Amino acid sequence: MIVISTDQIPGRVISKTLGIVQGSTVRGKHIGRDIAAGLKGIIGGELRGYTELMNEAREDAIARMVAEAQKLGADAILSVRLTTASVTGGAAEILAYGTAVRLDVQS
Numbered sequence: 001m002i003v004i005s006t007d008q009i010p011g012r013v014i015s016k017t018l019g020i021v022q023g024s025t026v027r028g029k030h031i032g033r034d035i036a037a038g039l040k041g042i043i044g045g046e047l048r049g050y051t052e053l054m055n056e057a058r059e060d061a062i063a064r065m066v067a068e069a070q071k072l073g074a075d076a077i078l079s080v081r082l083t084t085a086s087v088t089g090g091a092a093e094i095l096a097y098g099t100a101v102r103l104d105v106q107s
Contacts (some may be wrong), residue, residue, distance in 0.1 A: 001066050001069060001070065001074070001075070001076065001077065002075065002076035002077070002103075003062065003065075003066065003076070003077050003080055003098070004076065004077070004078055004080060005079065005080050005081070006078065006079070007078050007079045007099075008078070009076060009078070009103065011105070012076075012103045012104070012105065013103065013104045013105070014078075014101045014102070014103060014104075015101075015102045015103060015104040016101065016102040017099060017100075017101050018069070018072040018073070018074050018099075018100040018101060018102065019072070019099070019100060020097060020098070020099060020100070021065050021068040021069045021072070021074070021077060021097065021098060021099075021100045022064075022065055022068065022095060022096065022097040022098075023060070023061045023062060023063065023064025023065030023066070023067070023068060023095075023096050023097075024061050024064065024093055024094060024095040024096070025057050025060040025061050025064070025093070025094055026087050026091050026092070026093045026094075027053055027054075027056075027057045027091060027092060027094070028090050028091040054084075054092075054094070057092075057094040058082060058094055058096070060094075061082070061094045061095060061096040062080075062082075062096045064096070065077065065080075065096040065097065065098065068100075069100040072100050073102065074100035074101060074102060075101065075102050075103040076100075076101050076103055077098040077099065077100055077101070078098055078099045078101055079098050079099050080096065080097070080098035081096070081097055081098065082094065082095070082096050083095045083097075
């Protein structure tokens with residue numbers, strides 16, 4: 001599956017647009033990460049626990065989006081975007097979305 005942020009793929013032609021696909025996950029804070037984040041907040045620096053949490057969430061959201069596109073028989077997902085929204089005080093949603101398409105080789 002080709003997953004790309006552009007709306008075209010060089011050398012490929014879109015033969016069919018299958019529609020918008022999306023994947024999301026909601027992640028909450030973890031007490032161990034909160035303690036480390038609190039200490040980092042005092043001395044400054046990257047909150048690595050939260051960075052890892054968000055990286056995992058992005059990977060899960062993209063994987064779910066790809067699974068949805070595969071069910072439609074897509075070869076690629078174009079114009080992929082990621083967004084984050086706060087769901088509650090201790091949780092955030094990561095949403096990945098794009099356009100599922102079938103491709104042909106350009107002649």
